[in-house]
Amino acid sequence: MISIIILTMHTTLKQFTLNELQELLLTEGEKKFRATQIFDWLYKQHASTYDDMRNISQRTKSILAQRYPFTYPTLQHKQISADGTRKYLLRLFDNVLVETVGIPSANNKLTVCCSSQAGCAMACVFCATGKQGLIRNLFLGEIVDQINVVADDFQQRVSNIVVMGQGEPFANYHAVIEALHILNSSRYNDIGARHITISTCGIVPNIKKLAHEGMQYTLAVSLHSAIQQTRNVIMPRVIQFPLTDLKQALEYYVQITNRRVSLEYALIKGINDSQEHLQALCVFCNNLLCHVNIIMLNKIENSPFAPVSEKTRRLWLNELEKHGIPATARISRGADIDGACGQLARSYKTTSD
Numbered sequence: 309m310i311s312i313i314i315l316t317m318h319t320t321l322k323q324f325t326l327n328e329l330q331e332l333l334l335t336e337g338e339k340k341f342r343a344t345q346i347f348d349w350l351y352k353q354h355a356s357t358y359d360d361m362r363n364i365s366q367r368t369k370s371i372l373a374q375r376y377p378f379t380y381p382t383l384q385h386k387q388i389s390a391d392g393t394r395k396y397l398l399r400l401f402d403n404v405l406v407e408t409v410g411i412p413s414a415n416n417k418l419t420v421c422c423s424s425q426a427g428c429a430m431a432c433v434f435c436a437t438g439k440q441g442l443i444r445n446l447f448l449g450e451i452v453d454q455i456n457v458v459a460d461d462f463q464q465r466v467s468n469i470v471v472m473g474q475g476e477p478f479a480n481y482h483a484v485i486e487a488l489h490i491l492n493s494s495r496y497n498d499i500g501a502r503h504i505t506i507s508t509c510g511i512v513p514n515i516k517k518l519a520h521e522g523m524q525y526t527l528a529v530s531l532h533s534a535i536q537q538t539r540n541v542i543m544p545r546v547i548q549f550p551l552t553d554l555k556q557a558l559e560y561y562v563q564i565t566n567r568r569v570s571l572e573y574a575l576i577k578g579i580n581d582s583q584e585h586l587q588a589l590c591v592f593c594n595n596l597l598c599h600v601n602i603i604m605l606n607k608i609e610n611s612p613f614a615p616v617s618e619k620t621r622r623l624w625l626n627e628l629e630k631h632g633i634p635a636t637a638r639i640s641r642g643a644d645i646d647g648a649c650g651q652l653a654r655s656y657k658t659t660s661d
């Protein structure tokens with residue numbers, strides 16, 4: 309059944325959950341436990357060809373290989389920022405390119421900012437990925453592989469994941485959640501759920517769905533304006549999920565999970581930085597267990613938008629504090645290599661390597 313449906317789409321071995329692979333192998337007369345062995349090859353040994361899988365029979369490998377090609381992502385380009393952040397341009401099995409970022413910190417932690425899609429359909433006007441448009445959803449294994457590429461390159465265990473790279477994770481919900489299950493699993497990467505953050509532009513039904521996953525991931529929501537008209541202009545594809553519905557969904561999420569949500573707010577000069585916007589943000593935060601991250605807008609090519617002054621950012625932080633709303637300034641890393649939030653766009657500079 310699975311093979312019939314999937315053959316009509318672009319296919320790869322990296323698309324399967326463990327259960328799906330077990331079912332598929334059973335239909336081919338293979339033992340269920342072979343799926344676990346194949347998963348180990350994919351996500352522990354980082355196999356890049358079927359030939360690597362020494363304990364899988366030739367027959368099974370050739371049946372799978374005919375239908376489900378796969379590769380371990382190949383590194384097309386790597387850039388290293390002055391602050392130690394590394395950005396990777398990866399080529400996938402079908403030649404689609406996607407970027408991922410490794411962010412080391414002083415306390416020996418390593419965070420991966422991973423992509424959930426190649427490109428993004430949401431078209432937020434301040435974001436380089438949004439300008440690129442959607443190329444395709446990433447398969448679950450392609451999300452897991454990004455973490456392993458970064459760990460291999462740094463020769464270090466990844467401690468934290470932020471799904472804040474290219475793409476809208478809630479537009480590729482199933483693959484993202486399944487990838488995070490693998491990354492969280494003690495059999496594979498064993499990254500604690502509390503060290504994993506998923507950031508969405510506000511796809512309301514999947515905020516509610518996440519509430520019922522029973523996982524302690526942190527939910528971040530890119531708010532950027534609590535005034536509907538402004539949000540409609542800067543985030544045009546989330547109009548169908550108005551702020552009133554978003555607030556309700558976040559209240560629901562908090563009620564079910566008892567977990568605080570993060571609201572991301574990039575201050576854009578002359579667009580969402582007025583007193584009126586600040587007041588609207590305070591109202592939005594009313595009675596919501598939340599934390600606000602105030603972000604300086606990162607530069608993207610050919611953009612009319614500019615960041616605010618440091619003075620304005622401090623004023624916002626002080627005002628939020630006065631209203632009893634926990635808020636911090638989120639520090640961007642890797643901006644000099646276009647590796648910071650919103651700068652990922654499948655391109656690289658050749659001069660700064």
Ligand SMILES: C[S@@+](CC[C@H](N)C(=O)[O-])C[C@H]1O[C@@H](n2cnc3c(N)ncnc32)[C@H](O)[C@@H]1O
Pocket residue numbers: 434435436437471472473474475476477507508509528529530572574603604605606607608649650651
């Ligand atoms: C690139 S998005 C990916 C995750 C998801 N699509 C979202 O919007 O939350 C990650 C974060 O980068 C922010 N972002 C996008 N463009 C930015 C820019 N030019 N400067 C600063 N942050 C930006 C987004 O608003 C979001 O909080």
Ligand code: SF4
Pocket residue numbers: 428429430431432435436437438439473474475476509530650
């Ligand atoms: S901010 Fe997020 S949702 Fe908006 S275009 Fe960029 S990646 Fe897509």
